[in-house]
Amino acid sequence: MTFSRIILPTLGLLHAFLLVQATNSIIQYPVDFPDPKFIATSKFGPQFNGAKATIIAWAEAMASYGPWSVTNKPVIAPSGDKHDYMSWAPYQWPDCSNVKNTTALSLADESKQCNFVYRDGQVNPERSVIQDFQSFFNLSNAVLYNSIAAVLQNKTSSVYSKNVAKFVDTWFLDAATGMNPNLNYAQMGRGPNGQFGAYTGVLDLRGFAMIASGILMLRTSHNADWTAELDSKFVDWCTKYINWLDTAPNGQQAAHSTNNHGTIFVNQYAALKLIAGDKAGAVNWTTNYFSGRFQHQVNSSGDQPEEAGRTRPFHYRNFNIAGMITNARLLSYADPSSKPWNATADGATIQTTVDLLMTTNPSATGEADIQREIYPNVAAVASIYGDPSGKYVGYLNKTGFPYADEPTFLWSQPLAGGDTLGEDTKPKPKNSANAVGVEYLLHAAGVLGASFLGFQLL
Numbered sequence: 078m079t080f081s082r083i084i085l086p087t088l089g090l091l092h093a094f095l096l097v098q099a100t101n102s103i104i105q106y107p108v109d110f111p112d113p114k115f116i117a118t119s120k121f122g123p124q125f126n127g128a129k130a131t132i133i134a135w136a137e138a139m140a141s142y143g144p145w146s147v148t149n150k151p152v153i154a155p156s157g158d159k160h161d162y163m164s165w166a167p168y169q170w171p172d173c174s175n176v177k178n179t180t181a182l183s184l185a186d187e188s189k190q191c192n193f194v195y196r197d198g199q200v201n202p203e204r205s206v207i208q209d210f211q212s213f214f215n216l217s218n219a220v221l222y223n224s225i226a227a228v229l230q231n232k233t234s235s236v237y238s239k240n241v242a243k244f245v246d247t248w249f250l251d252a253a254t255g256m257n258p259n260l261n262y263a264q265m266g267r268g269p270n271g272q273f274g275a276y277t278g279v280l281d282l283r284g285f286a287m288i289a290s291g292i293l294m295l296r297t298s299h300n301a302d303w304t305a306e307l308d309s310k311f312v313d314w315c316t317k318y319i320n321w322l323d324t325a326p327n328g329q330q331a332a333h334s335t336n337n338h339g340t341i342f343v344n345q346y347a348a349l350k351l352i353a354g355d356k357a358g359a360v361n362w363t364t365n366y367f368s369g370r371f372q373h374q375v376n377s378s379g380d381q382p383e384e385a386g387r388t389r390p391f392h393y394r395n396f397n398i399a400g401m402i403t404n405a406r407l408l409s410y411a412d413p414s415s416k417p418w419n420a421t422a423d424g425a426t427i428q429t430t431v432d433l434l435m436t437t438n439p440s441a442t443g444e445a446d447i448q449r450e451i452y453p454n455v456a457a458v459a460s461i462y463g464d465p466s467g468k469y470v471g472y473l474n475k476t477g478f479p480y481a482d483e484p485t486f487l488w489s490q491p492l493a494g495g496d497t498l499g500e501d502t503k504p505k506p507k508n509s510a511n512a513v514g515v516e517y518l519l520h521a522a523g524v525l526g527a528s529f530l531g532f533q534l535l
């Protein structure tokens with residue numbers, strides 16, 4: 078696959094030294110938690126110009142789609158409350174042979190009257206009629222990159238932090254547009270026998286790890302646009318949603334799942350705890366992840382049997398590793414004395430899982446197009462465990478991917494590369510289209526049941 082690098086159309090807001098920077102096309106990372114204190118208090122030198130330019134480009138591009146609200150969707154949840162979040166199970170297809178008159182069957186009627194059949198791996202395009210899932214993902218990305226852009230500016234107020242305040246207020250808090258703190262209708266099945274969300278739908282809100290990172294950055298930097306009033310209302314919202322996760326059967330089933338759902342549940346839960354000011358809760362859950370589920374997930378070769386058995390094993394292993402890395406980042410932030418990167422399962426660490434995957438050819442499982450999913454994981458491992466032999470940088474170099482222009486390069490440090498190498502040594506832009514390109518490689522597993530074997534592009 079080739080990687081287009083794109084010249085930014087909107088240069089006005091950038092510092093002069095960024096003017097010549099090309100930026101990477103947008104990709105939505107599955108989940109991550111850049112250490113908010115590190116981002117808010119570090120001074121980033123010229124080797125980070127590429128990563129900074131990309132972050133600002135993504136902040137502006139994602140902001141252009143917002144603000145988002147669950148009240149915008151054309152079909153209302155079965156509760157009749159337009160403030161309820163909803164997404165449809167992706168592999169359920171209507172069979173309306175039981176309906177007598179289908180002449181004017183609306184989507185809402187179809188959802189109530191027709192039977193639904195499961196077609197594994199085949200996404201029903203009706204799913205995209207409801208944009209709550211994609212909206213929340215765009216919101217999460219917008220909050221993270223606009224927060225980083227705001228702290229990079231080192232001003233108490235900026236267009237970027239104003240974006241964050243507006244987006245959080247609109248999605249969560251505003252009386253007219255806010256979301257109710259529940260996922261009763263996430264990845265919902267349809268049909269006359271009932272319309273209920275599934276535990277797999279909890280994964281829909283995994284972007285909370287990114288949101289928490291962004292909000293904690295604004296708190297750390299005492300940003301004036303993130304007001305005390307917004308902060309306390311958001312804490313209140315998150316506390317109510319945590320209560321839903323603690324008590325609703327779907328929340329509890331997600332909390333107890335053993336595969337990537339369990340890993341990424343902890344990402345989300347610990348992130349919510351950090352927003353809500355319960356650091357000890359975040360430490361408890363992430364610590365328990367490493368002493369519990371992680372032990373079950375990883376074997377001595379560094380493989381992950383629960384993900385390896387999937388038809389897209391390269392993807393699922395990467396997805397779960399991104400979740401492990403995020404749990405380690407959350408725990409390291411919440412308790413700097415912790416040692417999650419040293420956690421072993423049968424002698425294997427997070428590093429072992431990435432090392433193994435680096436020797437795995439995704440083409441062998443028909444996944445040639447998703448090589449890029451491993452890059453943020455390789456960068457994270459190189460920065461944490463060190464790269465004395467240049468193994469990781471060598472791997473990234475070999476792909477031709479401009480990894481030092483990727484946002485993750487800013488927080489996966491130290492890692493060799495970046496602008497100090499000199500602009501001339503970097504790959505030349507392969508095209509200079511002045512639109513921001515988009516790739517969706519990392520959305521999968523929003524939809525996984527134990528038997529799910531497909532890869533979903535939303």
Ligand SMILES: *[C@@H]1O[C@H](CO)[C@@H](O)[C@H](O)[C@H]1NC(C)=O
Pocket residue numbers: 117118119120231
């Ligand atoms: C932000 O600006 C203040 C002065 O206004 C300065 O003391 C501080 O070092 C700056 N922080 C960063 C990360 O550049």
Ligand SMILES: *[C@@H]1O[C@H](CO)[C@@H](O)[C@H](O)[C@H]1NC(C)=O
Pocket residue numbers: 178179180181
């Ligand atoms: C079927 O439904 C349509 C629209 O509701 C209506 O116009 C039509 O008369 C109905 N046909 C029958 C046979 O009931």
Ligand SMILES: *[C@@H]1O[C@H](CO)[C@@H](O)[C@H](O)[C@H]1NC(C)=O
Pocket residue numbers: 103142143208211212215515
């Ligand atoms: C989300 O962002 C992508 C670009 O990354 C865009 O194509 C899509 O239309 C956006 N959707 C929503 C609901 O914001």
Ligand SMILES: *[C@@H]1O[C@H](CO)[C@@H](O)[C@H](O)[C@H]1NC(C)=O
Pocket residue numbers: 358361362365366
């Ligand atoms: C600690 O986390 C576990 C789940 O990992 C949970 O069952 C338990 O209630 C938590 N304890 C406290 C005090 O929060």
Ligand SMILES: *[C@@H]1O[C@H](CO)[C@@H](O)[C@H](O)[C@H]1NC(C)=O
Pocket residue numbers: 376377378380381382383385386
């Ligand atoms: C680890 O798991 C993989 C995938 O299930 C399996 O192929 C491999 O044999 C396991 N290795 C060990 C040492 O158990």
Ligand SMILES: *[C@@H]1O[C@H](CO)[C@@H](O)[C@H](O)[C@H]1NC(C)=O
Pocket residue numbers: 416418419461462
């Ligand atoms: C693992 O633990 C050792 C000993 O405490 C420490 O020196 C090392 O930095 C740790 N490694 C990581 C990646 O945290």
Ligand SMILES: *[C@@H]1O[C@H](CO)[C@@H](O)[C@H](O)[C@H]1NC(C)=O
Pocket residue numbers: 466467468470471474498502503
């Ligand atoms: C990676 O590529 C840069 C040039 O882009 C080069 O300076 C560096 O030595 C390479 N490192 C490795 C380990 O291949």
